[in-house]
Amino acid sequence: MTAVDGAQVTLPAKRRGAQLAMLAFAVAIVMLAYANVGLAIDDQIPAGMLTYGLGLGGLMLAAYLVLAKFAPWADPLILPLVTLVNGIGLVMIYRLEAGGMPRASASTQLFWTGAGIVMFTVTLIVLRDHRALQRMTYTAGFLGLAFLIAPLLPFIGEEINGAAIWIDLGFTTLQPAEFVKIALVIFFAGYLVAKRDVLALAGRRLLFIDLPRARDLGPVLITWGVSLGVLILQKDLGTSLLIFGAFIAMLYIATQRTSWVLIGILLFIGGAVLAGLLFGHVRDRFEVFLDPGNQELFEKVGGSEQLMQGLFALGSGGILGTGLGQGHPDEIPLAFSDFIFTAAGEELGLTGLMALLMIYALLVERGLRTAIAARDPFSKLLAGGLSFILAWQVFIIVGGVTNLIPLTGLVTPFMSQGGSALLANWILIALLVRMSDAARKPPPQAIQDEGMTQVFQR
């Protein structure tokens, strides 16, 4: 091996041009979809199309420029993918609003998209090295718990639609669970990097599985307890499942111990059975999952009607969908929120949903690729955890609304209407972009090469 060979190692391409082209393509798709809705509903191109188009295009261009400046080596696919999902969500909300759905507001969602992109750029600019987060492990853990508890506090906590998951800041309400998600993943990553050697120690061996030592069960049990607490006190099944699942996945990534996954699953089943025995609403969800078409459940308040309406929408959409603006997604209660996926399914059809799931899968895949390429354990865990939690969240909510698993409320990342979720998820994306930049950046030249022959390439 000569030094000449070493110098000719191909560097990962920045692919900035490709990224810009894909970004423009994503914005163009969204604009066409937007025009499509207007033509279908009012027989004309929506009046605000130019504003929306220039607005979204401008925002994305700004995000691109910041990314090009502050994270030039970042994965070129992440930003266009997110732009596309965010844009399609925006179009669906616009369509629901045009269809007369109360509380659906495309302008609010566009505002929060803008705010989300600002958060994205600010995170990229401020956070030059994500490893700084490792120093904030316990701060993040504390913040996560504080956010988790906030909705239960008097004065600022608020219960909407039966779930106590909101805080009222006076000028706006916030759903802190989405921020909790990021804070806790940062905490888990920092904590597990510090403790993974201990947690990976084998205890007794049962059959073919190495059990961890009993005294190391603490963190798992605490997370389990917190998740159950969320479930009991806030009646928020989704967040509870999200946090616990993400913790188990990260524990596994950190320790390579399959036993943790098994313990996690056992604890989950135990918790689910316990919750089912104790709480009517958990049992109801399960009953609905087993037989959503049941007329009695359909008529019951909080029964299967919303789920069935979602399934009706999907069935009516069929393979090709009705076309944007030509279905009746407004039949689905809260179609702009948890059920936006089924609303999209009616008008974009199976074809559209497969494409959407593909986009999410690609996004997760780019995140996991970043984790594999990352050079330090903290980055690997953080990138892996954030990617997994994104996939896990999509699985829980999309699986829920399509009756693959019992329905638990969660936002569909980047699609559901809601400021908190958009802000939090854009920050999540900024973290992934930051880490992919770090991972793909060519390492500094090794010091021991310096004394050897310098090769200049022309």
Add this chain to the structure above:
Amino acid sequence: MNGPLKRAALACLLMFGLLMVNVNYVQAVRAEDYRADSRNKRNFYDRYQVERGRILAGDQVLAESVENPESDYRFQRRYPKGPIYAHITGYFSPESESGIEQARNQLLDGSSADLLIRRSIDLFTNKASKGASVDLTIRPKAQEAAYNALRQSGKRGAVVALEPKTGAILAMVSLPTYDPNKLSTPNKGEVFAAYNKLDADKTSPLINRAISRSYPPGSTYKVLTAAAFLEDDSSRGPQTVVEAPQLLDLPNVPTAQDLPNSGGAACGTGQVSLVFALEKSCNTPFGKIGMDLGYDAMNEQASRFGIGGDPLEIPMRAADSSFGDEVDAAALAQASIGQRDNQMTPLQMAMVSAGIANNGTVMKPYLVNKVADAEGGEVEAADPEEVGEAVSPETAGKLRQMMVSVVQNGTASAAQISGINVGGKTGTAETAEGQDPHAWFISFAPAEDPKVAVAVIVESGSAGSDASGGQTAAPIAKAVMEAVLR
């Protein structure tokens, strides 16, 4: 850490795989179940997406679709003269339809194969397909006259008016009626509540009494008995003398159940002309004629008027009419004067009257004059069809002459129209104990060249005698005939 990361990536892949498989299952495999579920309102919206064709009668719009772009239910059905035409147009409710709305549904909503060419053209010219419009044979003036006259009687009943030469239905009224507008809104709750109320109503306003209900025809049936008598021997005529005892002895029944005349009265001298018997509506001569001719001859005559044959579709399906089964001589005598198992729809009795008016040839009654697509192109046009020759032209002439005499000299003087010869026959049909009998009247005019034949039934409209029934039912027929002729 790359090993577990790769396995985590595999787990994510598995999750997305499961979601994709499940979405395929829901949207491709189970799609039809979800689409067709009755709780899925989309089917119901689709019902209101099409501009249904209009239902017309001459220059009158009986039913039309009105666009409401603001609503999820884009086209809603309106019946400008609702109750008057309710049993003809029918209604267009969220889940079903009736009347012409049902019978010509596929033409009205444009889905009929007959409109395939029109739809293809619309597809290429990018026009929204509209349904075809259905033009009825109804004459609004006659319909309204029938409706108003029957309503004035304050009773339940039905009126049918036919054009004898073609069978075209000129008027068809059934009372009580309902407002189809109230059953045709897209508001399921409201419509079902209104429907259930109408359905539970003991007076059955939803039933089209003109075609869907049969009644004993009473003395109007004596026209048919007379027809059978005249057909049996062409030398017989109005002046043929028939036996008319005060009480007709029926074989094998107690004397108490023998057949008297109305009110037990004598019929002339006991030996009267056929026309006299008809004018006075004596029971005994017709009971005797029926017994003398026998069941087969009587039933044969009935079937030649279309009674008991293939069910009529006008296009709504009419209830069956029947002379009754063969039981014994007593039953035959009773059936020959329109009692016992003898059951006729008002439409059938109008056909009897029209057949006699049309020289003995009965025409198949029909309601749809023509169907035209949205651009006015003809899709379907009425083609009058014969049911058959019920009686010879000679017999028909004799019957017409006698029926004119009934109006001029007999029980039906209330149907006289000055300057026009009207033929008619009253009837009183015994019903349940304690209820007033139904009053019937069948007629045609003008006798020389009949333009209209009418059948009227007024439920419990008679005080007991034919004369009193004639007072109730005949003026209604008169009003309809006047409306057609003037």
